[in-house]
Amino acid sequence: MNRLAVVIPVYNDPNGIKTTLDALQSDSIMKIVVDNGSSDNTKDVVRRYQVKSDAIALQEELGIQSSYAARNKGVKKSDADIIAFLDADMRASEDYFERAIEEMNDRELDYLGCNVELGLPDDTLVGRYNARTGFPVEQYLEEQHYAPTCALLVRRDVFEEVGPFDARLVSGGDREFGERVHEAGYKQGYAEDATVYHPARTSFESLAKKNFRVGRGFCQKQRYYPERYGNPGIPPKPDGPSGGDDEDEPDSIFTRLAFMFLSFAMLACRGAGYYYEFFFGEERDDIPAPTS
Template sequence: MRRYSVVIPIYNRPDEIKELLESLTKQTYRNFDVVVVEDGSSIKCEEIVNSFKEQLDISYYFKENTGQGFSRNYGYERSKGDYFIVFDSDCIIPPNYFEELEKALNEKFLDAYGGPDKSHPSFTDVQKAISYSMTSLFTTGGIRGNKKSVGVFHPRSFNMGISRRVFEKTSGYIITRMGEDIEFSIRIINSGFKSGLVENAFVYHKRRTNFGHFFKQLHFFGRARINIYRFFPSELKPIHFMPAAFTLFCAFTILSAIFSSSVFFICSGFLLLYSLLILIDSTVKNKSLKIGFLSIAAVFTQLTGYGIGFLTELKRELFKEKK
């Protein structure tokens, strides 16, 4: 039986980690320990972590704030297992997660893996709409949880695992925020390690609870993609420009109302058709018309947030090169 170590970096979110730890106590596969790394929080979760000491093999560490990437490295260095797993603190883990992961790695070993995320029945309608937006094939979010994605699968750190050997060879994260997980995944693959998706090792990911926070998160993701370009220029693909193109198209549609009603009618027709597809797809998948309409708002928030962040950071990069 493979020994796993779960590393959880956390910053000012004690309520979230309680739900995560509760879900870990219900695992059918028990050969794992948990390392909680408090990243300089002003609202500590030590008391909550200690309340699970009789149910889990768990350790708590408090350190100065250095960001999530370096906090994961800190946790890796103190882990006991053969295989390290990272979860975001806003995840809930299904009871058979480790059982499914162990089965998958025994059938086809991966040096690094990532798993998809899904919406939990207890989530609010807004959270379910955001989850739909981030995982739907009608948006860029469907790429990372899709086994048929083009190219090698790049794990994301909300639900990601690496072997001890990967950490020893790569030394973990070299940037702590702004695309740190993408950079790490690329470097793992470039080092010759095998990476892939474990489809049944999914988590319930809460993400953000309102569209304002969701927009800020995706704006940061868009900036992060340009930051990855600074490390690996060849990793900036045409697909990464799609949210920016969508954002510019939306802006053009609004402006067209001023100078050409026919152009506005055509452009708004495309956006209306796109919205209708999202409405139908989300309504069927979530069995809720309300979530279907909220999903339209979530998709537009996701794409424009990412697009504006992408264009903002791209402008900085181009201006820097020109200067």
């Protein structure tokens, strides 16, 4: 029987980690929450859950401010055969892990991406725009050989050979890791019937910040992996959704024009992030490159 651990990075998000731990009630699943230096009461929230359950561990990653560094700490602190990743603010369906592990075992997969459904905590235009695209995980796996870390399961053997996530990256570490896994010859797959629920970003500011980080992350990947991503200074052509294109047409001309504006605005945010990193970013020699 496969032993499973769920790694959940968190930073200054007490409500988000509460949502996730409320959804993971089973004591048969080990939850490793890795706090990335929160300055609020996030750790206190986790400790209250620890009083009720021995299946929750709280770790801290204080050396590197990075969700990827936090995930790496969780992997190191677990001895499970399969490691799943969720974000703090997500919920998983009751049979999510059962279906995911069954899919991995039946198809002899080493790396599994699962279905992500975006919900609207607030019905805003930006939220509806973000929710239209969601996470096309199956497309990511087919075209770019990765799944987002919010819906990912990986066998421990994979980390032991290809190394951890690259903690130098502010964004895009899930893709870089997934491509490394693919290049090493491990078998990847997608589980449509295993579903996690992620809240859509409902404000322009939050979606813009995300796209700014995405742009920065791609420039960083070029800096560290030019043989795979090209030379810094030449941004890539858009190869994925910026947060809101979909085959379904919006209901009105106003909404359609608003979505078009948001699409251009998010593309501009990615470009701004890219050139910000190109001109002002520095190579992180203080953080080691991922090695097995």
